[in-house]
Amino acid sequence: MPFRRRFVYSDRVEATSFSSEPHSKAPLLSMRDITKRFPGVVANDRVSFEVRAGEVHALLGENGAGKTTLMNILYGLYHPDEGDVYLSGEPVRLVSPRDAMKRGIGLVAQHFHLARRHTVAENIALGLPDTPMLFPTRALERRLTELGERYGLAVDPKARIWQLSPGEQQRVEILKALVQGAKILILDEPTSVLTPQEADRLFAVVRQMRADGEAVIFISHKLDEVMEIADTITVLRKGRVEGTLKRSEANPSKLARLMVGRDVANPERKVASPSEESVVRLVGVWCKNARGVDALKDLSFEVRHGEILGVAGVAGNGQGELIEILTGLRKPTHGRIALDGGDITPLGVKGLFEAGVAHIPEDRNHIGIVPSMSVAENLVLRQYRYKPFAKGMLLDWSAVTGFVQDAIKGYEIATPSKDTIARLLSGGNVQKLILARELSGEPKLVVASHPTYGLDVSATALTHRLLLEQRERGAGVLLVSEDLEELMKLSDRIMVLFSGRVMGVVESTEADRERLGLMMAGVQEQGLQKHQDLSVTEMGI
C-alpha cells in the first residue's frame, strides 16, 4: 500500500521519503466520472478531477454545487453510483472512513467530528490503528506536542475540546489527519469559523504541508481565498465540473462566471446618508445565554434611520443573543432598549413585531417558517391575527389570498401554488417567503441574521437588494453576517463583537479585513467611542 505512511518523527526521514517522489508521476488522486444521485437531485454528475502530490487543489462552487458530496465519496461516507476513484493510478473502492484513512485520506469537515468532553489526545487516539490497549493517550500526547510545533498547530493535548475555540478545534482535526498519516488532506470550508488572521495562519499550515509533498483539497465558495492559496482550481456548478484552471490562468471574475453560470450583477448601494436619529438604541445591555453565562456584556450602540449596521464577529461571540434580545426571544438582564425613543425592553416577540421590528432569522427552515404549513399560511404567520386578515375570531381567507398572491409575485417566490407545503420550497424561495412576510408591514427595524447563508447568487442578490431598499426607505437594518465581504458591501457602519462586548464600530469605507480581523480576535480599537455614557434619561425613557 503506497499510501500508508506511519507517522515517523525524524524530519529527515520524512523529508527524503517525500522528496524522492517525483511530482510528475501518476496523480496521487484521480476521481473519474463520479455520479451520485439523491432522491430528486443529481449531486454529482460525471465529475472528474485530479490532485498531485505537493499541490493545493481548490474545489470552488456555491452551496449545493456538490463539493461536499464529492468529498464524502472520497472519504468513504457515500458510495458513488457511477465512476471510479484512483489512488496513485490504482483503482480503489472506499467503503468507510477508516478505509479512506488507511489509504492516506484525511478530512477536516465543516462541522468537526470531535467528542466535546474528551481531551484532544483522546479524540486523536481514537482513529489510530496503533493506539495501545492500556493508557491509550500517554505516548500520543508527546507526539502531538512535537507535531504541533513542526506545523505551527500548537494545541494542549490534555485540553478538553469544549475548552477550545473553533480555530483550535480545527487544528485538532488537522493534527488528527496528520497523525493518521494523511497524504491527501481535505479541508471543507475551513475558514468559515476563523478570523481573517486565523485564516492566514491556516494558509501558512497549508503551505507547509504542500512543501512537504502533501496534497491538499481546499473546498470553498470564497473566490479571494481560493485565489490566494490554490495551485489548481476546479469549479463545480449544479453537480458538474465547469472547468479546471491553473491559478495563473484564473481571475476572480472568470471564476465567478464559471461558478454562477453568468455575469454577476451586484445591487448598487446608494450613498444616501443615514439620518442622525436612531431607530433603535441599546444602553448597557447585558444578557445570559442558554447555559446561564453572560453572553452580552454592557452593550451600547444604535442603529440610525436609513442605515445598515453590520455586525461582525467569529460565530458564538454574542451575535445570536443580540438577535434574540432585539426580537423578543430573550430578555436582557440589565440595560435598556429604545425604539424611536420608546422603551421596548419589556416587550416580547409579539410586542416587538407590533412595534415594527422585522426578524429574518438565521435558521430559516426551523425558525423562519412552519415547514408543514402552506406557503399562504406561512406568509401571514405574523399578521393573521390583525386586520384585514382577521375578522374577530375568524380568518378572512379572501384577504389572505389577495395578499399572498401579491407577495408571491412581488418577491418572485417560485412555488407551484399558494397551497404548496413550505417545506418543498428551495432555500432561496424560503428566504424570499420570509422576506415577503417580514418586510410587508414597513418595519422600522429589520434584524437580519446571516440572511444569505447557503443561498445561490440570484437569491443572494435579491436579498441584498431588498435590504438596501429598506435602508433607502428609512428603516434601520441590523445585519449579522460571517461574510466580511457582504458586510463591507452593504453596511454603512460595521460593529465588531468579541466575547459579548463591542470591540469597535467602523465606517464601512474605512473597514478592511485586517482591521476587522484584529477586532474579531479581541483587540480593542484605540479611542473607541464610548456609548455607555448615554443615560437612560437622555434616551427619553
Next chain:
Amino acid sequence: MDFLDLLTSTSARALAFSTPLLWAALGEIYAERAGVVNLGVEGMMILGAVAGFIVGQTSGSPLLGLVLAAGVGGVAALVHAFIAVTLRANQYVSGLALTIFGLGLSGLLGREWVGQPLVNSMTFVTVPVLSEVPVLGPVLFTDQYLLTYAGLVAAALLWFVLHHTRLGMTLRTVGEAPVAADVAGINVMAVRYGAVAFGGVMAGIAGAYLSVAYRPSWGEGMTNGMGWIALAMAIFALWDPLRAVGAAFLFGAFFTLSFRLQNVFPPELLTLMPYVFTIVALTLVALGKGARSFGAPAALGQPYQRGER
C-alpha cells in the same frame, strides 16, 4: 447492642443488600456510556432471578444458575438493542416494554416454583485474617457472598477500563459523539449492541444473586423495584463505576436502616431517600459548572444514523 455493633452489623447488611444494585447499575452505566438508556433493568433482573432459580434448583448448582441467568439477561438486552439501536425506536418505550415483559414472563415461568427453598444455595464466605481486622473485618470480610466481593472488584476493573483503556475510550466516544466515532472507523452499532448486552448480563447476575444467594427462593416480583433504583444509581453516580460503589452502599444503607429503625422512623421516608438523592444530584449537576465534564453522555438516548440524505 452498643452503637459500634449497630454500625457494623448495619453496614454489613447494607453491603449485602447493595450487591444486586451495584451489579445492575454497573451494567447500566456501561450501556448509557455508549448512549443507550435501558429502562428494562428491572425486567432483565427478574428474568435472571427466575432463570437462576429454576436452573439452580433442577441442576443443584447455584453457580450454573448464575451463569445461565447472566445469559438470559444478555439475550433480553439484545431484544432492546435490536429495537433501540437497529430499528432506532424510542429507547424509553422499548426499555419499559422489556420490564413489563420480564415481570410477566418470569411470573408465568416461575409459577410452579414459588415458595420452594433452593436445595443448594450460595454460601457465605468469610475471608481469613482480614475478617479479624477491627470494624472493617466484620463489615466487609465476614459472612458475605462471593458476588459481593466480585462486584467491588468488577467496579474497580470497569472504572479502569472506562478511563484508561482503548476500549473504554471507544465506548465513551460512542456515547458522546457517535459521528466522531463513526468517522474514526468505529462500528457504532456494534459497540452499542455490546454495551447493552453487557448491561443485560450484569442485570441477570444481579437478579440471580437474589434468587440463589441473598434470598434463595423464587417469589413473583422479588426484585421489588431494585432495577429502577439501579437506573437512578447510574445517574446519581454520574455514570462512573467507582462512584456507583458509594451510591450502592448508601442506597443499601437506607434500606437496611428503614428496616431496623422502623419503630423510631417511618420506613417509607428512608426508602424514599435514594430517589430524593438522585433528584438532588441531577439538579446539582445541571446547575453546576460540572455539567460539561460530569453530565450525561451527550448522545444518551439518541439513535444514531449515518448522514445519508
